[in-house]
Amino acid sequence: MTIEILGISVLWLFLFGYVIVASIDFGAGFFNASTIVTGKHHIVNSVIQRYLSPVWEITNVFLVFFFVGMIGFFPKTAYYFGTVLLIPISISIILLALRGSYYAFGTYGSKGHKGYTLMYGVTGVFIPASLTTALIVSQGGFIKETAKGTIELDYFALFTSPFSWSIVLLSLVSVLYISASFLAYYSSVAEDNGALKLFRKYTWIWSFPTIITALGIIVEMRWHNPSHFEGLLDLWWVFALSTLCFVTSLWYLRKARYGLSFIFVVLQFAFAFYAYGASRYPYLLYPYLTIYDGFTNQTMAISLVIVFVIGLMLLIPSLYLVFKLFIMNKPYIKNQKM
Amino acid sequence: MILESVEFSRYLTMLTLSVHVVFATVGVGVPLFIMIAHWIGLKREDQHYILMAKRWTRGYVISVAVGVVTGTAIALQLALLWPRFMEFAGQLVALPLFMETFAFFFEAIFLGIYLYTWNRFKNPKHHFYLLVPVVIGGAMSALFITSVNAFMNTPQGFTLLNGELTNIQPLLAMFNPAMPTKVAHVLSSAYMTAAFVLASIAAFHLLRGSRHEYHRKGLSLTMKVGFIFCIATALIGDLSGKFLAEYQPEKLAAAEWHFETKGEAPIILFGVLTETNEVKYAIEIPYALSILVHSNLSGEVTGLNDIPEEYHPPYVIHYFFDIMVSIGIGLTLLSMFYLLALKRNWAIIKTKLFRTFLVLTGPLAMLAIQAGWWFTEVGRQPWIMRGFMKTAEGATDSNYVWVMFIVFAFVYLILMIGTAVVLTRMFRNNPVEYEIDGLSKQEGLGEQRGVTV
Numbered sequence: 007m008t009i010e011i012l013g014i015s016v017l018w019l020f021l022f023g024y025v026i027v028a029s030i031d032f033g034a035g036f037f038n039a040s041t042i043v044t045g046k047h048h049i050v051n052s053v054i055q056r057y058l059s060p061v062w063e064i065t066n067v068f069l070v071f072f073f074v075g076m077i078g079f080f081p082k083t084a085y086y087f088g089t090v091l092l093i094p095i096s097i098s099i100i101l102l103a104l105r106g107s108y109y110a111f112g113t114y115g116s117k118g119h120k121g122y123t124l125m126y127g128v129t130g131v132f133i134p135a136s137l138t139t140a141l142i143v144s145q146g147g148f149i150k151e152t153a154k155g156t157i158e159l160d161y162f163a164l165f166t167s168p169f170s171w172s173i174v175l176l177s178l179v180s181v182l183y184i185s186a187s188f189l190a191y192y193s194s195v196a197e198d199n200g201a202l203k204l205f206r207k208y209t210w211i212w213s214f215p216t217i218i219t220a221l222g223i224i225v226e227m228r229w230h231n232p233s234h235f236e237g238l239l240d241l242w243w244v245f246a247l248s249t250l251c252f253v254t255s256l257w258y259l260r261k262a263r264y265g266l267s268f269i270f271v272v273l274q275f276a277f278a279f280y281a282y283g284a285s286r287y288p289y290l291l292y293p294y295l296t297i298y299d300g301f302t303n304q305t306m307a308i309s310l311v312i313v314f315v316i317g318l319m320l321l322i323p324s325l326y327l328v329f330k331l332f333i334m335n336k337p338y339i340k341n342q343k344m
Numbered sequence: 345m346i347l348e349s350v351e352f353s354r355y356l357t358m359l360t361l362s363v364h365v366v367f368a369t370v371g372v373g374v375p376l377f378i379m380i381a382h383w384i385g386l387k388r389e390d391q392h393y394i395l396m397a398k399r400w401t402r403g404y405v406i407s408v409a410v411g412v413v414t415g416t417a418i419a420l421q422l423a424l425l426w427p428r429f430m431e432f433a434g435q436l437v438a439l440p441l442f443m444e445t446f447a448f449f450f451e452a453i454f455l456g457i458y459l460y461t462w463n464r465f466k467n468p469k470h471h472f473y474l475l476v477p478v479v480i481g482g483a484m485s486a487l488f489i490t491s492v493n494a495f496m497n498t499p500q501g502f503t504l505l506n507g508e509l510t511n512i513q514p515l516l517a518m519f520n521p522a523m524p525t526k527v528a529h530v531l532s533s534a535y536m537t538a539a540f541v542l543a544s545i546a547a548f549h550l551l552r553g554s555r556h557e558y559h560r561k562g563l564s565l566t567m568k569v570g571f572i573f574c575i576a577t578a579l580i581g582d583l584s585g586k587f588l589a590e591y592q593p594e595k596l597a598a599a600e601w602h603f604e605t606k607g608e609a610p611i612i613l614f615g616v617l618t619e620t621n622e623v624k625y626a627i628e629i630p631y632a633l634s635i636l637v638h639s640n641l642s643g644e645v646t647g648l649n650d651i652p653e654e655y656h657p658p659y660v661i662h663y664f665f666d667i668m669v670s671i672g673i674g675l676t677l678l679s680m681f682y683l684l685a686l687k688r689n690w691a692i693i694k695t696k697l698f699r700t701f702l703v704l705t706g707p708l709a710m711l712a713i714q715a716g717w718w719f720t721e722v723g724r725q726p727w728i729m730r731g732f733m734k735t736a737e738g739a740t741d742s743n744y745v746w747v748m749f750i751v752f753a754f755v756y757l758i759l760m761i762g763t764a765v766v767l768t769r770m771f772r773n774n775p776v777e778y779e780i781d782g783l784s785k786q787e788g789l790g791e792q793r794g795v796t797v
Contacts, residue, residue, distance in 0.1 A: 061456060063408070063409075063412060063452040063455070063456055064449070064452055064453060064456065066412055066413075066416060066452075067445065067448060067449045067452050069416070070415075070416055070419050070445050070448075071445045071449070073419060073420060073423075074419065074438075074441050074442055074444075074445050075442060075445075077423060077430055077434045077438065077441070078434065078438030078439075078441060078442050079438075081430065081431050081432070081433075081434030081435050081438070082431055084423040084427050084430035084431045084434055085427040085428060085430070085431040086427075087423065088423035088424050088425075088426075088427030088430060088740065089427045089740055089741065089742060091424065092424045092425075092740060092742045092744060092745070092748065093744055093747075093748070095420055095424055096421075096424065096748050096751070096752070098420075099416065099417045099420055099421070100751065100752070100755050102413055102416055102417075103413040103414065103416070103417060103755055103759065104755070104758075104759075105413075106409055106410075106412055106413040106416075107409055107410050107413055107759055107762060107763070108762075109409065110405060110406050110408075110409030110410070110766075111406070111409075111762055111763075111766045114402060114405050114406055114409075114766075114770070154741075156741045158742065302434065302435050302438065303435055303509065303512050305512045305513070305514060306435055306436070306438055306439065306512060306514055309439050309514045309515075310438060310439060310442055313439060313442055313443055313446070314442070317442075317443075317446040317449075320446070320450065321446070321449060321450075324449075324450060324453045324454070324477075325453065327453075327457065328453055328456065328457060331457060331460075331461065331464075332460065338460075338464075
């Protein structure tokens with residue numbers, strides 16, 4: 007394995023980490039807000055708050071981590087993505103800023119402020135949409151060169167492409183699906199039957215749109231980027247595994263084994279995510295940038311890998327502690343006295 | 345068009361950083377005080393200090409939240425607004441940037457745990473120990489990110505051959521000449537500012553007529569620690585001056601409006617500059633600049649006339665420098681006087697006037713932080729990476745930066761107002777007297793219960 011592939015695998019892992027924790031977070035914010043509107047807020051509020059409060063900050067760090075690592079390992083991406091994505095990513099930053107602060111204002115400041123909760127939910131739905139722009143652009147076909155020899159985003163192509171809208175749609179439904187599945191599990195640990203019933207229903211509702219849009223995108227890829235489509239077909243068996251995990255998770259959901267069901271949801275996305283990533287090989291930004299010509303110098307790459315390993319040795323135990331205290335800790339989740 | 349993008353990129357970066365630095369300073373500085381208060385509380389079994397740690401933490405979390413989001417903004421904006429610079433420098437400073445996120449990760453994780461585990465440990469000291477990674481993580485992230493900034497001032501650890509980077513040494517790039525003084529100055533001034541911010545809150549309550557012991561304890565604790573960091577900041581500031589003279593003489597000369605290269609150089613305070621570069625209405629302290637730079641009266645200090653004009657920083661940085669230094673000296677004297685008066689039991693520190701001064705310390709210290717950063721950042725114009733890349737060469741060529749500037753200005757305004765409203769409401773609706781009453785009632789039950797944050 008070359009160090010380039012190691013670098014991109016590490017980053018892909020962090021992006022995946024962000025996709026999972028952020029999905030839970032965005033979805034939870036959405037359910038939290040939507041149940042205010044539907045009048046079921048009292049059912050889900052406590053479960054959501056108990057999970058979200060200690061971990062909201064960590065979610066954000068995953069994103070920064072991915073991003074800083076990307077520039078570290080592949081400095082050229084700073085030029086390409088930075089130049090092209092000024093507006094879409096600025097919109098994401100603004101939404102993240104509003105969302106993060108509204109959460110803090112609502113949770114630590116004026117408890118139970120409905121305006122903050124609603125803003126928190128609404129921004130959470132738009133963030134995945136604006137962040138996926140980066141993914142869509144990296145697919146190729148949305149960058150145009152100007153007369154001066156510089157590059158810019160082709161907004162017209164972006165907004166009129168069914169392909170880009172399908173990816174936005176996929177990100178939205180999978181956020182709700184992942185989140186519902188996790189919260190179903192979380193409320194089953196809390197033995198909160200009201201919340202459990204609701205989240206189980208949500209999991210069912212959002213599971214099928216997720217798999218349908220995902221399949222739809224693979225088909226669309228055939229016209230959008232034929233060589234990538236070939237790459238996807240070569241990895242058909244990984245997608246098959248992903249589908250198998252999908253079926254298994256639904257089966258466990260039916261059998262009321264919510265922990266296992268959630269694990270299979272994560273596996274389902276892991277397989278699909280890695281297969282998608284591998285099928286793009288070797289492109290970071292089609293057709294401008296591959297992982298080889300965008301890579302940093304060897305010395306920096308090695309030192310980054312060393313720091314990464316040391317960092318993980320500190321990080322994993324700490325995350326385990328969070329997990330033990332807030333996610334796997336029944337008395338805490340159930341709000342019992344310690 | 346390109347020129348415009350550069351200007352707006354500069355303004356937007358300045359805006360984001362100026363907002364971020366308020367919360368970053370609190371973010372780095374306040375955990376130390378939470379830790380001290382919590383420690384004294386456990387040692388002396390004094391519930392007031394424990395409560396102090398709790399209340400500070402509660403306010404701190406709000407500021408951390410805004411610090412996180414503005415920090416995310418600046419992290420992403422670096423690549424959005426300065427893509428060519430990041431493409432180039434990314435190969436050199438990725439290491440400290442990467443380490444910074446790790447440090448921040450720890451701070452975030454342990455702060456989260458600390459917040460939600462009051463009373464979940466049988467031994468209260470175990471809960472206290474959670475603060476250690478928070479304090480260290482905060483200091484470390486300041487260290488790493490400041491080393492990136494220091495690199496932009498004194499780049500090293502690579503060789504540039506025909507536009508190609510070779511012989512890259514990441515550690516050498518990280519431990520560049522500007523790094524030690526910069527990091528030390530950033531840390532000590534952050535602790536100093538946090539001390540005065542917390543002191544002004546306590547002073548505010550005393551000024552408003554609260555006679556509660558809680559506020560007096562808080563005030564004397566923060567003023568004592570604040571004084572120590574005043575001294576430290578001043579000493580390190582002196583070292584920073586010597587550093588500038590050696591590595592960035594143009595910045596020091598512009599800050600001092602020092603045009604002629606000469607010995608026995610004076611320090612110029614305040615004043616205005618005429619169009620022919622004459623200094624008027626200024627206070628001159630003879631020999632002081634020579635002493636600052638060379639520790640002797642006759643040491644020669646490079647003047648701006650010996651530096652090509654295209655490399656001159658804007659002369660306006662003189663005012664930023666003055667603001668920073670005067671506030672620093674003022675706060676040092678004030679805190680020294682307070683400690684003396686406290687010891688000697690002088691009545692003056694209980695007067696309304698003196699307490700008004702104390703209330704002003706926090707905002708003033710924060711202003712000094714801003715002025716100091718403007719001084720150091722504007723002072724390295726026209727370079728983005730001194731000696732290697734000019735600011736204009738690093739900027740984006742997108743035409744929409746001005747739109748983003750307006751939008752972000754609006755968002756930051758909302759954030760600042762929101763933070764101010766939430767913080768005041770939070771403490772006004774739950775004054776310390778209520779909480780202390782609550783504490784003494786619970787003690788009757790034989791157990792002290794944590795206030796859920």
